[in-house]
Amino acid sequence: MMALKAIGKGPTWPPSFPTDFPLGRVSMTLLKRFSTLQWLAIGVALQSLAATNLPATEPSPNRITRTVQAIRNAQPAVVNIEGTKPANPTSNYREAQQVNGMGAGVIVHPEGYILTNQHVVQDVGRIEVTLHNGRQLRARLLARDAGTDLALIKVESRPLPVIPLGTSSDLMLGEPVIAIGNPFGYRHTVTEGIISALHRNIPVNGVQEYPDLIQTDASINPGNSGGPLLNADGLMIGLNAAVRIGAQGIGFAIPVDKALDVTAQMVRNLRDTRQDRLSATTVYQQGDAHVQVTSSRMPQVKVGDKIVRLDGHPLQHHLQLELALLESGDSEALELEILRDQETVAIRLPVGTQSKSQIRLTSTSTPAERVSQVLGMRLQPIDPAMVRSVDDSYKGGMRVLSVSRGGPADRAQIRPGDILVGLLEWQTPNWDDLEWILDSDELSEAGSAKFHIIRGKDVFWGTLDL
Template sequence: MRFYYQNIDTCLPVSATRALQFTQARIPSGVRNAWVWGIAVVVIAAMGVANAPLSSAEDLQSVAATSYRNAATDHGSLSGSRRSLRETPTVTAIRRAAPSVVNLHGQKTIRQTAASMAGSSNDVARQVNGMGTGVVIDPRGYVVTNYHVVEDVYEINVTLHDGSTTTADLIASDPSNDLALVKLRGAGPFQTIPRGHSNDLMVGEPVIAIGNAFGYVHTSTVGIVSALHRDIPVNETQSYRDLIQTSAGINPGNSGGPLLNIDGEIIGVNVAVRVGAQQIAFAIPIDQVLDTVTEMIVRHNDRRFVIGLQGKSVQEGGFQVVDLIDGGSAQRGGLKAGDRIIKVDNDKINTPLQYALSVLDASPGENLRVEFQRGNETYETFVATVPSSTGSADPVASLAWQVIGVAVRPAGDSFTRRMNSQMQTNYRGGLVITDVRPGSAADEQSIRVGDVLLGIHSWQTSSLADLAEILQHPEIRQGPNAKFYIVRRDQTLYGHMKLAVQPSTTRR
């Protein structure tokens, strides 16, 4: 018998539309056919389970926030110093972790196959609201969630534990591991979730799940660790490995939310349920999650600038330098292999993730103050973030960052199908904006993370290969005023920007 599993977010139908901020545009044609890259991730197999509109979920968010505020004060009203027997370790664990759990929701388009009267099948696209959960891992507002929660969502709306709302930007993602990092907009600091470990879990120990189950925000459920090291196939193209199996009640909308131990520490990220079963759900172990997120951030940083060092965590704390690029800014700053970085600017460093996060907000060309230990002595130096166009980064990424001021990734097949269906075109794809360089041409024209670049001048940017060919074109190398086309919230918009002049080089 074959078992089937599904990601645990869900979608609700909506009819709302949003106002445009740019001029609506036609899609340009041109540039040769090129490959389009994408990874398919199932977004809930049982769409029919959601039967309430988004407005109901929003009402519930206010109710849930009020309930949590009441709960936070009620426990202090006990007579004298006596602690009620009702205040169990589970209550304490939820109270400790809940403020760092956020609810994510936003519009996306899904496609389903519907049978026609003639017996043939047709793809049907509909606009839906996706729901999911995330956990704050850094006080500046960096949040980890599942990739399938934010995939193809153009505006990520967030409800915090206290009921306040904001939006978030997608910073980095890893579709193959179904993880993403987003950043909350607004002033911090934000409360971070206490971290546990998944390498010492015991079958039978109690666990707690918190999430946006069916739109009921901050729903908490309890269970046990049912098994460890489960390998779970989701569909023909995706599978999860080495998961935690739990009996805690996990439902659509819990995707990306925390699985906690009884101390209120995150030990996993909830990701999937067994279809048709009860009390069989799965979470990605937190040690695996943080390793993947660290790699995601490092790749993101490398696209923007080069520091020129690699390191590892060490038992005594800090981030130990294990390798340096000859002539790189880290080496020029006086760092050597074996040095232990303990602080970057004002951030204390104990793990590779903390080091990666500490430079995530840095801009190319910025000098970072680095405090490190060598033997028994503590030193301070400054390390420059050299723009990646002068380093060893991917040449297409370097050109895009230098000339336009953006980092991009392919939008994927789902975007292409949606565009062709909605606009009756034969479009080949686009490039999702994942970062915008401050002061660049893109920044001046208010291009933002989540927009999809469709074309420049009369050429389509349907793939990275297309973008490389466009940026190497003699006309573009002269830094013209270029017309650009983007998609934002399923609307095609255009504008004009002054591209940076490229230095004269000999093409190979």
């Protein structure tokens, strides 16, 4: 177990060869006897030999099948996700063992937003993402939905290639599909199969099931989770999610329409929507999807209008609009193209930003207020001797007085009476140490944070979703 940290001349080159080496003298003598014509003949022969071994610049058209083209189109937007997580998240901290977790994800926005399964990143302290070009980045968890097993993470890199989107509204039994993932750590593994069934409801434990899944016989193994299921055109029509243990050729994927709808709502929950001038949803028809306005406070935009372009780019799903609003920052407006009665109208959509007065207010709050805002609980320092009587490796702790309903502490099942003794990799014996952690880059960049508490006579740990 790793304890928590307390806050407080070369060889000469080229080498010289001996002049009395017999083979060296003989070789040099023989080389001098070659004529210029002989040297030219040797050169031509070597060039001819090299030319016969050079690979062709492009394989023959017969080899570049639709499957190959589909993979080429989608693979740059598929990432591998790895990290360590506890073998048993409910176990006592001192007995917890770490295991390697792995999966995949798809880039859904060029600013580094990645969609994956919740179970791929759940309880992972440090999420490591490997891009298609081999570059490794650290990601933070932004949001997750346990009911659909979806999660949204983000890396700080831009611009990134985005997965080509299809629709699951017109899927056919027997149509070919391609799965890309990270099974058992074999990165960017590609398998092929067909759609075996639609609208499968799959139980995952005694109280939960995943509804309305796509069943496929494309080989899906542990580590494929979060990777895309593609159609023959290379468009994502599902997100690989589960496999039937003990069976062969039975895998399941979340339909892409549902996955994107849920993710859009997760993104919407991340931002202040009070200043929104309009809202939209995605309408699905057989083989078609378009973004439609559902409410508007702008006179030039009507309910039912179709939004066809966003900042000059085709708009396929309202998730793209939600992410653009989340990323808008100091932008004055987004450029939209509206389609109404077969006519296109260009409009500017004003976006609201957080006021500087709000930022200053947050930065001058007391440590107790900041803990309440960020972690969702009220704390009070206690006698360090009480903590050391349970585990003398801790310098002290903070007793939980109350927990905000629905906040991070409440969701992590922290209770009044628990004693917070650690957050991330540092101890929390007093307000000064806790404030230092709140100001750290590690916490500000983290989507979740591991915590350590004393409950009764035992030390436990869990994860706070921030």
